[in-house]
Amino acid sequence: MKEAIWEENRGYGKPAFLISVFLLGACCCAFVVLGKGWLDLSQMKAMHVELEVPPNREQEQNYGNPVQTPYANVAFSVARTDPLGPFPNETTMQWNCMYANAGGAFDMGTGVFTAPVGGTYYFCWNGQKRSNTNDMALYLEINGAGQAGIYEDNWNGGGGIFTPTLNPGNAQSDMVVHLYPGDEVHLRLNDEAYPYSTSFGHYTAFTGFLLFADFQI
Structure with missing residues (x-):
């Protein structure tokens, strides 16, 4: 009788176990995808900040002339x-x-x-x-x-x-x-x-x- 009940309970436990494994796998995939997206966004944000930094004109060689002049066709x-x-x-x-x-x-x-x-x-x-x-x-x-x-x-x-x-x-x-x-x-x-x-x-x-x-x- 006990063996029959154990076999019966083991049969009911299989779907719950499979569901748990499926949910765990889904959580892992979501973590990987979201983590990769966060890294990509972080890199893009860092690149954007770097491009926004203006060049330091004051340190450029300019033959001693501190005045910035626009380019022209002459x-x-x-x-x-x-x-x-x-x-x-x-x-x-x-x-x-x-x-x-x-x-x-x-x-x-x-x-x-x-x-x-x-x-x-x-x-x-x-x-x-x-x-x-x-x-x-x-x-x-x-x-x-x-x-x-x-x-x-x-x-x-x-x-x-x-x-x-x-x-x-x-x-x-x-x-x-x-x-x-x-x-x-x-x-x-x-x-x-x-x-x-x-x-x-x-x-x-x-x-x-x-x-x-x-x-x-």
Whole structure:
């Protein structure tokens, strides 16, 4: 009789045992899924916080310039369509042909380029000499201070004897410099210098553009 009752009770205990195992497994799965979701959300939250932190601009190298300047597209290219000079005194080179003036920083009226943003700039200039009485000399100046120049004399040397010549001579130079906002750049025409150019040749020209700004935002 006792064995029959035990067998009967054991039969009733099977469904309860299976239900308990099923519930336990469901709880484990839910814990794993919810735990993984919490980890994913934690990582996303951490990434979001990291992206919101602004860069420390004050510690960046900026050639000693603490002013943050916006990035801008800056480029110009000008030329002469005819000779200029000679003049008795040094003067700012004047231009009468413009190829481009992106950013509007070059003033055709004054022949001066004014840096709209602080950054590293590239400049290139060239000129031709075609005179038997005058040299050709053009010097790049930044805020009135000479930086570099090009020069061609009007003498032809042969056998140690130098004689005036009409033979054309060309010269060109370029440089990379750092400018601060408001810095002025122009070409200085030396006294009695005579840069030659024509409407089809444009032998004397001046070009400059921004390589990269101090801060690009």
